[in-house]
Amino acid sequence: MRFCTILFFLVVQSCLSFSQTDSGFVVRDENLLEINKLQVLPETKFPISLYKEATAQSQNIYNGRLYYLYDARMEEHQFFGDRKWQKGVVFYDGQRFDSIPMIYDIVKDELIIKHFYGDHQMLQSEKVNYFLKDNHTFRRFEAGKDINPQMRTGFYDILYEGKSRTLVRRSKQRQEKIVDKKIIAFFPEKDFYYIRTNGSYHSVRTKKSVLKLFPERKRELRKALRDERIRFRQNRETAIAKIVATYDDLTKP
Template identity: 60%
Template sequence: MRIFTTVLLFLTITATRSFAQVAENNIAAASAINYPLSLYKEATSMSQNLYNGRQYYVYDARQEEFQFFNQRKWVKGVIYYDGQRFDSIPMLYDIYKDELVIKHFNGDHVLVQSEKVDYFLLNNHHFARFESGTDINEQMRTGFYDILYDGKTRTLIRRFKSRQEKIVDKRVIALYPQKNFFYIYNNERYHSVNSKKSVLGLFPEQKKELRKVLKDEKIKFRKNKEVAIAKIVAKHDELAKP
């Protein structure tokens, strides 16, 4: 009888341990499945927020000129949207309408909500959204500006395309000439500049040194306006250091 009781007790303990081990294994397996699933759900919810916009239809798709910044094809970039950063997002920047377009997983073109975009990085350019009367002067329109130089004397470019039409062989041809508007922050406000004279006029005490920068680096202002302005402003900040 004692032998039977001992054997029964041993079997009971063994079965209990086996059951506990199986239970632990099941819990571990469930956790291993649920953890990546929770990560996927979290990432998906953020992505759904990013892609929660109106569908965008590419207009003038067969025209030689186009409404986008730099090129017509999709380019992967970075967007900081509604407090979240998203990398490697295929995007197009329609500078005629000042709208950012991204490609959905299913191939749809989605127009992101501009007011939720802090900035986006595209083609080695940093575009940020500025509010008229808050971040920039009242006369400057709210929208995306390309940050040319991000030092004390911040310099912005508003890239703009207009749409024009001409008739060729009874066909309507759409043209998209581009203009760039430059703004330099100085004395607590932005100043519109376009010529070398207007840029140097903001820094009268340093004109000689700033002219020398362009001469030494053989930069022609009219031929390479963006580089010239960035060099002048950066040199100004360097000279202005206490």
Template identity: 60%
Template sequence: MRICTLVIFFSFCLTLRSLAQEVAATEPSKETAYPISLYKAATSQSQNLYNGRQYYVYDNRSEEHQFFEFRKWHNGVIMYDGQRFDSIPMLYDIFKDEVIIKHFNGDHILLQSEKIDYFYVDNHTFERLEAGKDISEQMRTGFYDVLYNGKTRTIVRRVKQRQEKIVDKMVIALYPQKNNFFVRKGDQYYGVSSKKSAFNLFPEYKRELRKVLKDQKIKYRKNREVAIVTIVETYDKLARP
């Protein structure tokens, strides 16, 4: 009877030791606890960024594409839900006016546009502006490329339209791009298309503005974007008190 009791006691001790080893194995050691805590802190900040719907690339075999500048991923900066994220692989779908980022696992994540304050990619800064609040009521809410951020601001709405053509009985998608320019003078935004409409915004300096374009050999029709920015920037210098 005594021997049986001893056997049971030692068996119980071995079971407790085994359980203790299992618990110790599941708990992080002192060497790994700190890196794990850093990882959790970093990922907790980015969880909201990668919490969007999956984006599926359409018309990926077409000659033209729906994205800004390039079809390939480019690292950029984004201000999302009040937090800034750097070196984020992203695409800007101009046709749908949507921003897409690449998840760690390779998935394409569609961000919520209303949570984006701005994003910077390919040396362009896009701000999300709301009609009737940040811009005029007749302008469309969405992302605008900030070309010149002086006292007299210059922005452009870059859009693409989807068109189709049939080649060898196959439907090919085309995405011609159109740029709509706006200049803020005072508290009002004005649409600018022709050279005349640009000069009419600053009637008191027409002669000086024409001279600047001529001296710098800027042809309005060939390079409208540079011409508009040059006109507005020159006006700010001339009108400076």
């Protein structure tokens, strides 16, 4: 604890020693500093890295509940993607954390991280703003506030973000069957797609339901899929994202 305190003051002194206009800090008065731009000078990188390393164990991201890895021996699993731990980014309780080993349980809609001691911890979902995993961006939306009241509060995969927006709610359900007098768990997956237009979200699944949202541009949108050789039934996500992105491009002011 004493070591962390000393490092903290080293960092503060290093930053204040560069509190001049050319270093990104502008003095407004005796007690207030306005940061115009953040620059970490070479002289301060080393004490900052030491401080981060020394205080890693006290970061609030590691204060979650323990997670029990259920059905670990089953062939199918409850996670998004695969069941391997992969490093990702999470914005948690107002702070961004990089290179965090994580898995996403889409049955329970919970983000699980691995503690540096090896324990599996379940983050408090209401404190997770977003997380990045496997080139996917998941953001937490609250029903009746960020999304329609009838949509479920939880994490949604942002498939496309522009003037319009396309979200995917990833889901699995745990089911059981008996094989050779043994109970086998399996996890059928189903995704739910939503497109936001005119300030409201619309549930879609078929090409018809998507094109119905843009009746005045149906011909151009169908052509966009043909030009890219995208078959809707074979590649639903790519097709939906392409349609919505094309519509936004066609209706630019």
